[in-house]
Amino acid sequence: MERHQSALKAARQAVKRQTRNTAALSRVKTTVKKLREAIVAKGEKKGLPALLNEVQRTLTKAASKNLMKRETASRQIGRLSQAVHRAMKA
Numbered sequence: 726m727e728r729h730q731s732a733l734k735a736a737r738q739a740v741k742r743q744t745r746n747t748a749a750l751s752r753v754k755t756t757v758k759k760l761r762e763a764i765v766a767k768g769e770k771k772g773l774p775a776l777l778n779e780v781q782r783t784l785t786k787a788a789s790k791n792l793m794k795r796e797t798a799s800r801q802i803g804r805l806s807q808a809v810h811r812a813m814k815a
Contacts, residue, residue: 749792756783760805764812773809780805 727733760776763769781802788798 746792749787749790753783753787753792756780757801757805760809764808770813773812777806777809 727736756776756779760773760780763773763776784793784798784802787793788795
C-alpha cells in the first residue's frame with residue numbers, strides 16, 4: 726500500500742482515469758454494436774448513415790483521447806462504412 730501523499734493521490738487519480746476510460750470504451754463498443762445490429766437487420770436502411778456518423782464520432786473521439794490507436798479507429802470506421810454501403814445497395 727502507498728504511504729506517501731503523492732502516491733496516494735496518484736492512486737486516486739488512476740482510479741478516476743480508469744473509470745472514465747472504461748466508460749468511454751464501453752460507449753464506443755455500444756455504438757458499434759448498435760450499428761452492426763442495424764446492418765444485419767433487414768428493416769429500416771434510412772437510419773444507417775446517421776448511425777455510421779455517430780460511430781465515426783465516437784471512434785474518432787476515443788482515438789483522439791488515446792483510448793485506442795488512431796489506426797485502429799480508422800480501420801474500424803473504414804470497415805463499418807463499407808458494410809453500411811453494402812447494406813444500402815442490397
